[in-house]
Amino acid sequence: MASCLIGRQLSLCVQKNLWLSSAGCRYVSKAAAKTQVEYDYDGPLMKTTVPGPRSQELTKQLGDIQNVGAVHFFCNYEDSRGNYLVDVDGNRMLDIYTQISSIPIGYNHPALLKLMTNPNNLSTFVNRPALGILPPENFPDKITESLLSIAPSGMSRVQTMACGSCSNENAFKSIFIWYRNKERGHNTPSEEELTSCMTNQGPGCPDLSILSFMGGFHGRTMGCLATTHSKVIHKLDIPSFDWPVAPFPRLKYPLEEFSRENAQEEARCLEEVEDLIVKWRQKGKPVAGIVVEPIQSEGGDNHASADFFRNLRNISRKHGCAFHVDEVQTGGGCTGKFWAHEHWGMDDPAEIVSFSKKLLTGGYYQKDELQADKPYRIFNTWMGDPSKNLFLVEVLNVIRRENLLEEVTRSGKALLNGLYELQAQYPGLLSRARGQGTFCAIDARDAATRDRLMLQARDKGVLLGGCGDQSIRFRPALVFKEYHVHIFLNIFNDVLAQYK
Ligand SMILES: Cc1ncc(COP(=O)(O)O)c(C=O)c1O
Numbered sequence: 001m002a003s004c005l006i007g008r009q010l011s012l013c014v015q016k017n018l019w020l021s022s023a024g025c026r027y028v029s030k031a032a033a034k035t036q037v038e039y040d041y042d043g044p045l046m047k048t049t050v051p052g053p054r055s056q057e058l059t060k061q062l063g064d065i066q067n068v069g070a071v072h073f074f075c076n077y078e079d080s081r082g083n084y085l086v087d088v089d090g091n092r093m094l095d096i097y098t099q100i101s102s103i104p105i106g107y108n109h110p111a112l113l114k115l116m117t118n119p120n121n122l123s124t125f126v127n128r129p130a131l132g133i134l135p136p137e138n139f140p141d142k143i144t145e146s147l148l149s150i151a152p153s154g155m156s157r158v159q160t161m162a163c164g165s166c167s168n169e170n171a172f173k174s175i176f177i178w179y180r181n182k183e184r185g186h187n188t189p190s191e192e193e194l195t196s197c198m199t200n201q202g203p204g205c206p207d208l209s210i211l212s213f214m215g216g217f218h219g220r221t222m223g224c225l226a227t228t229h230s231k232v233i234h235k236l237d238i239p240s241f242d243w244p245v246a247p248f249p250r251l252k253y254p255l256e257e258f259s260r261e262n263a264q265e266e267a268r269c270l271e272e273v274e275d276l277i278v279k280w281r282q283k284g285k286p287v288a289g290i291v292v293e294p295i296q297s298e299g300g301d302n303h304a305s306a307d308f309f310r311n312l313r314n315i316s317r318k319h320g321c322a323f324h325v326d327e328v329q330t331g332g333g334c335t336g337k338f339w340a341h342e343h344w345g346m347d348d349p350a351e352i353v354s355f356s357k358k359l360l361t362g363g364y365y366q367k368d369e370l371q372a373d374k375p376y377r378i379f380n381t382w383m384g385d386p387s388k389n390l391f392l393v394e395v396l397n398v399i400r401r402e403n404l405l406e407e408v409t410r411s412g413k414a415l416l417n418g419l420y421e422l423q424a425q426y427p428g429l430l431s432r433a434r435g436q437g438t439f440c441a442i443d444a445r446d447a448a449t450r451d452r453l454m455l456q457a458r459d460k461g462v463l464l465g466g467c468g469d470q471s472i473r474f475r476p477a478l479v480f481k482e483y484h485v486h487i488f489l490n491i492f493n494d495v496l497a498q499y500k
Helices: 002-018 053-063 110-117 119-126 139-145 164-183 191-199 255-282 306-318 340-344 386-401 404-425 447-459 482-497
Strands: 084-086 092-095 157-161 209-213 287-292 322-326 352-355 362-366 430-436 439-444 465-467 471-474
Touching: 092 482, 110 119, 110 386, 119 386, 139 386, 157 164, 164 287, 164 322, 164 352, 164 362, 209 255, 255 287, 255 306, 287 306, 306 322, 306 340, 386 404, 404 430, 404 439, 404 482, 439 447, 447 465, 447 471, 447 482
Parallel strands: 209 287, 287 322, 322 352
Antiparallel strands: 084 092, 157 362, 352 362, 430 439, 439 471, 465 471
16 A cells, blocks of 8 residues: 555656646735645645535444544545645645644655555564563664654653553653652552552552643543643543642733733742642642643643743752653644753753654653663553654654754744734734744634634635634644745635635
């Protein structure tokens, strides 16, 4: 199938100059010189509204098997390419949401397809090992070449996992194990601890906690969910832990106009963090770790300053809590640096950094002392997937070869400037344009308007994501160039013009 795809891609590439661009030519800002992304399409091409008839038919069919309430439409992944997702009705859409921010270098990138045709890689794709007990010979090399080559400052250990939640869940466990080992002076656990843990009681199952932030999202598994506070739908009816939840700064925009108010807001939140740590210690549920996203994503693209995070890091040190930075959505280059926490300019940013999405495999980096002391304490059957490391090596090669972080910075600037222009043009409709790299967002006047804008944009060939109560989030692949920004701005401008 891979070779068939490559063949098709090559012939399409030859035809590329014959394609008619379906993008409009009503630029809201100066069009960038067009530099082609290899194997990309020239623009959106819509044949039906979305979901089209074939998607509707398939949704009905799947509805007899699963809950399909969240299904947007069905996709044709063979024909999707670069920044464009093609659906089963033949609609080709500029994808600025990229499978919830998880496609690093676009659809069907030739470098990744080529990997599939290399006979030396076949056994890695065919035989998924139980990595914790039977890793393949090349595993240390591949992990060094991939994940360790991009390790955050101060971290030389990485544990792979499957998804983002699984990574955070195990990172929390590492934090608790580390904290208890510290507390008992690295002595062997008592008999009482060994027996009580088997019936979910203390002291074997200690009353420790993880401090998280209102609006944060760290996944939907039981432990992660106790630190997720973005939407009711994720949490309702699920038992949870009594863990502290601090306010996350709610910054006012434009930032330059509200610097004093925003600094006060950040100081208020930091003060609350310290108060909660003290309160929970007094309650007998000490805070073993603090978990935070560098930019709260699912919760509404809420930003805070580098100063806020540096101070938060210091608070974690002062109180002996592990600092866990969740880069599941922000990691992988979309902010213009490989890790969003690099923008804080710290040599010692965290004890744990978790990742998934654009990294293709889940997992977390940790400091040496966080490494679990015994086998099977952090463990599951697969512990990741070596085939994803193969892809990641190639993704990193492409990012370096094509200077994609610089590209992200460039197209991010164009995107944010375009959003500023649009919010100036439609002040009753749009506000709070914000972003770092292409990791941008803008608010609509209310949730209903946000949802309508996104559907109208989709019918015109642009896929966007929502987050928080009324925000639109932009999560393109790293191959999203300035000219893609202009295609988007033109289409979005057309959508907005209907509201005048
Ligand atoms: C910051 C963050 N953490 C954790 C997760 C959970 O990842 P997953 O959906 O792969 O379990 C997400 C998913 O969107 C996320 O954005």
